[in-house]
Amino acid sequence: MKLHGSMTIEDKILHIGGVNTLEIANKYSTPLYVLDEELVRKNCRDYVKHFKVKENKNKVAYAGKAFLPIYMCKIINEENLCLDVVSGGELYTAHKANFPMKNIFFHGNNKTTEEIKMGIELGVGKFVVDNFYELDLIESICKEKNTIQEIYFRITPGIEAHTHDYIKTGQIDSKFGFTLVNGDLFNAIKKLDEYNHIKLVGLHAHIGSQIFEIDPYMDEVDIMMDLVKEIKEEYNIEIKEIDLGGGIGVYYTKEDKPKSIKEFCESIIKRAETKCNKIGINIPTLVIEPGRSIVANAGSTLYTIGSIKDIKDVRTYVSVDGGMTDNIRPSLYQAGYECSIVNKMGQKNINQVTVAGKCCESGDILITETNIMDIKTGDILITTSTGAYGYSMASNYNKIPKPAVVSVYNGEEKIICKKQSYENMLELELNS
Numbered sequence: 001m002k003l004h005g006s007m008t009i010e011d012k013i014l015h016i017g018g019v020n021t022l023e024i025a026n027k028y029s030t031p032l033y034v035l036d037e038e039l040v041r042k043n044c045r046d047y048v049k050h051f052k053v054k055e056n057k058n059k060v061a062y063a064g065k066a067f068l069p070i071y072m073c074k075i076i077n078e079e080n081l082c083l084d085v086v087s088g089g090e091l092y093t094a095h096k097a098n099f100p101m102k103n104i105f106f107h108g109n110n111k112t113t114e115e116i117k118m119g120i121e122l123g124v125g126k127f128v129v130d131n132f133y134e135l136d137l138i139e140s141i142c143k144e145k146n147t148i149q150e151i152y153f154r155i156t157p158g159i160e161a162h163t164h165d166y167i168k169t170g171q172i173d174s175k176f177g178f179t180l181v182n183g184d185l186f187n188a189i190k191k192l193d194e195y196n197h198i199k200l201v202g203l204h205a206h207i208g209s210q211i212f213e214i215d216p217y218m219d220e221v222d223i224m225m226d227l228v229k230e231i232k233e234e235y236n237i238e239i240k241e242i243d244l245g246g247g248i249g250v251y252y253t254k255e256d257k258p259k260s261i262k263e264f265c266e267s268i269i270k271r272a273e274t275k276c277n278k279i280g281i282n283i284p285t286l287v288i289e290p291g292r293s294i295v296a297n298a299g300s301t302l303y304t305i306g307s308i309k310d311i312k313d314v315r316t317y318v319s320v321d322g323g324m325t326d327n328i329r330p331s332l333y334q335a336g337y338e339c340s341i342v343n344k345m346g347q348k349n350i351n352q353v354t355v356a357g358k359c360c361e362s363g364d365i366l367i368t369e370t371n372i373m374d375i376k377t378g379d380i381l382i383t384t385s386t387g388a389y390g391y392s393m394a395s396n397y398n399k400i401p402k403p404a405v406v407s408v409y410n411g412e413e414k415i416i417c418k419k420q421s422y423e424n425m426l427e428l429e430l431n432s
């Protein structure tokens, strides 16, 4: 198992952020999400530095869908990032965290009237408008409130990135955004003539998630810059900001070979400069929206091993006290993970096993095949790189409560999300 961020081994026990993982597993009970705050902050700082947030006034908007407790909003703000939200709930969380509303990008392919009203009332910086329906709604709400809203248009640039089908978004057959090839984007721009309460300032595209190649991003930069030029020439509108979305791939298992944040940012900036010089336009403010690459490797999940079922000559199922309820990604995308036993670090991996969850589904398998050391019931198993789309996609299937999240940093731990209780789960149900 690869050690990420601040992970160290002391006396055969895994520590994260200087905190003994065996001790916190016992203290807070399992399953338990652990957040390596130092690594989150380091990733944020790498983005700010290499994407030239200070020198070029570029922007890095953390994609909150990856993991958005109030505490995370605070870190993101302290580290000078903007925030991308996709729902009233995420917006409300940011509001409760006192996140500056002007630094928020409000996404979503079907924002409701209530969500749009809420965004406008709270003073969200930019709406990333996805379709004609939303455009009309924003205009009518702004008219009613006598205010002007800055927007980006989200476009589908027709780029196919190599990733799982469920997390591709840039191709033409997508539910997101204005399609380029059928002229929808230009029809939307023309529509702006009828509206007095909307100001188009930027364009946005997002080509997918968990992408390792840099080429699709280079194509995306080229397409977007050509559009900036065309929109200026045809419609006399200055597109000042270009948002290239998120999607940068991370390490889950040995098969993954991610680019560094530095390499990714430098490639984007260089390509934008080259392309803009070539076509003779000023370089717009560049925006990116990383989620996974900020938080995935900073999160881990601790479980207690319960049943061990050895089916001779078939396989050994090692069952843990969580599963698809706290990590849906293996079931949904066949995503791979690494694991180890926190109290036996450094021991030889002598067994091949399948790590199974406790849900009533045969597909509730966390790791299909992994080599692991000698194990027994009661050992604490850790899966790494669960920081993105783990807690945020957690469910109460089988009425299993959501685990707590503990942040570890400089030898100290802090619960940032409490464990749900059975009572919490029933709070919204009628009791008669």
Ligand SMILES: Cc1ncc(COP(=O)(O)O)c(C=O)c1O
Residues within 6 Å of the ligand: 063, 066, 084, 107, 169, 206, 208, 209, 210, 245, 246, 247, 248, 289, 290, 291, 292, 293, 388
């Ligand atoms: C519009 C948009 N921006 C940003 C992201 C974040 O992507 P990732 O977590 O892969 O960086 C997503 C998710 O895929 C997205 O849909």
Ligand SMILES: N[C@@H](CCCC[NH3+])C(=O)O
Residues within 6 Å of the ligand: 065, 167, 209, 210, 329, 333, 388, 389
């Ligand atoms: N939830 C997905 C990616 C996010 C897609 C958001 N547009 C994952 O776990 O990989």
